[in-house]
Amino acid sequence: MRFAPTPPELLSRARADLRMGVPVVLTDGARGALVLAAETVTKDRLAGLAAMAGQPVLAITARRAGTLKARAYDGDLARIALPRDATLDWVLAVADPADDLAMPMKGPFTTLRDGAADLHRLALDVTKTARLLPAALVLDLPDASAFAANNGLTALPAPLVTPLLAQSPQPNPVVSARLPVEASEAGRLHIFRPGDGSEEHYAFEIGHPPRDTPVLARLHSACFTGDVLGSLKCDCGPQLRGALAQMGQAGAGVLLYLNQEGRGIGLANKMRAYSLQDQGFDTVEANHRLGFEDDERDFRLGAEILTSMGFGAIRLLTNNPRKIAMMQKHGLTVTERVPLILGETAHNRAYLATKAAKSGHLL
Numbered sequence: 229m230r231f232a233p234t235p236p237e238l239l240s241r242a243r244a245d246l247r248m249g250v251p252v253v254l255t256d257g258a259r260g261a262l263v264l265a266a267e268t269v270t271k272d273r274l275a276g277l278a279a280m281a282g283q284p285v286l287a288i289t290a291r292r293a294g295t296l297k298a299r300a301y302d303g304d305l306a307r308i309a310l311p312r313d314a315t316l317d318w319v320l321a322v323a324d325p326a327d328d329l330a331m332p333m334k335g336p337f338t339t340l341r342d343g344a345a346d347l348h349r350l351a352l353d354v355t356k357t358a359r360l361l362p363a364a365l366v367l368d369l370p371d372a373s374a375f376a377a378n379n380g381l382t383a384l385p386a387p388l389v390t391p392l393l394a395q396s397p398q399p400n401p402v403v404s405a406r407l408p409v410e411a412s413e414a415g416r417l418h419i420f421r422p423g424d425g426s427e428e429h430y431a432f433e434i435g436h437p438p439r440d441t442p443v444l445a446r447l448h449s450a451c452f453t454g455d456v457l458g459s460l461k462c463d464c465g466p467q468l469r470g471a472l473a474q475m476g477q478a479g480a481g482v483l484l485y486l487n488q489e490g491r492g493i494g495l496a497n498k499m500r501a502y503s504l505q506d507q508g509f510d511t512v513e514a515n516h517r518l519g520f521e522d523d524e525r526d527f528r529l530g531a532e533i534l535t536s537m538g539f540g541a542i543r544l545l546t547n548n549p550r551k552i553a554m555m556q557k558h559g560l561t562v563t564e565r566v567p568l569i570l571g572e573t574a575h576n577r578a579y580l581a582t583k584a585a586k587s588g589h590l591l
């Protein structure tokens with residue numbers, strides 16, 4: 229057993245499988261389920277699913293169900309009975325809100341009320357954290373382990389994997405090197421790699437901030453569009469450069485660059501949200517229509533990186549009270565909030581106003 233993958237490794241493997249369109253199997257004692265991500269399922273595999281015994285279900289989050297007017301009897305999710313004649317286009321239309329306005333009538337939906345939904349919840353969580361649309365085809369399997377073995381599929385033991393989704397994988401330091409930048413010649417970039425092989429995150433340290441006094445710190449979430457392309461739809465680029473400039477002027481600071489693109493939903497889903505924003509929805513409504521919460525980020529990761537670098541107290545550059553609360557909850561003392569109000573444009577004014585009105589951002 230020494231070489232067998234551990235539950236966190238199986239979870240990472242399952243995410244990669246679902247992204248490729250390969251099904252995975254969830255096991256829970258004698259019970260189990262076959263899971264396919266709605267976004268990546270092929271015609272052939274959908275036909276295979278329909279030919280199996282039992283009632284396949286399309287699990288969606290309560291957020292998406294709300295938009296589709298489907299009853300979510302399980303609270304946080306809805307199990308839609310897959311119609312026998314469901315086509316790939318139908319599955320995609322339920323999962324993806326892109327054409328909601330053009331083709332509003334996808335129902336009526338029959339959603340299940342009886343039976344357990346815990347494996348469906350796990351399936352949705354794995355799909356979501358694989359940064360796919362949160363919608364999964366699920367079929368109960370009588371002998372799940374044998375099915376997985378016979379088909380060469382990744383089998384996830386649900387009781388061991390479910391608790392992992394509520395934890396953040398320990399980010400291990402990999403390497404650090406000197407990196408002079410425009411804001412400061414005394415820069416050092418540290419790379420951290422989570423133990424489950426998921427995306428790396430970075431800490432950029434400026435100067436030699438003493439570990440026994442509060443450090444000027446910024447938790448920056450990746451924004452390819454803002455940071456790299458100079459998007460005018462958000463304030464990320466100016467905030468990134470503004471934070472580095474402040475640290476450079478102060479001669480010390482630490483900026484975490486967390487690969488949590490799109491508030492944790494990934495760049496593809498963020499672009500889906502942008503398409504919805506072009507249809508008139510705001511940043512929060514767009515996330516909800518896609519089936520996500522407003523903010524899917526896990527800031528424990530940031531707290532763990534700062535702690536592992538030896539920082540216990542921070543002066544946090546942010547306008548987001550949730551970041552402050554999460555740092556404090558995870559063992560860091562926030563001695564001061566340093567506002568970071570930069571980069572308002574005609575294009576992002578409504579976005580910033582929505583964040584203030586709906587997400588509690590301080591302006």
Ligand SMILES: Nc1nc2c(ncn2[C@@H]2O[C@H](COP(=O)(O)OP(=O)(O)OP(=O)(O)O)[C@@H](O)[C@H]2O)c(=O)[nH]1
Pocket residue numbers: 447448449450451452461462464467488489490491492493498501502511515545546547548551583589
């Ligand atoms: N889902 C989604 N993500 C967005 C949108 N606009 C920007 N983002 C992402 O939002 C994140 C911005 O996060 P931060 O810069 O940490 O900002 P914040 O939570 O507003 O907090 P502070 O800047 O610290 O006040 C980045 O991951 C962006 O990719 C959007 O319209 N939808």
Ligand SMILES: [Zn+2]
Pocket residue numbers: 451453454455462463464465
């Ligand atoms: Zn941005």
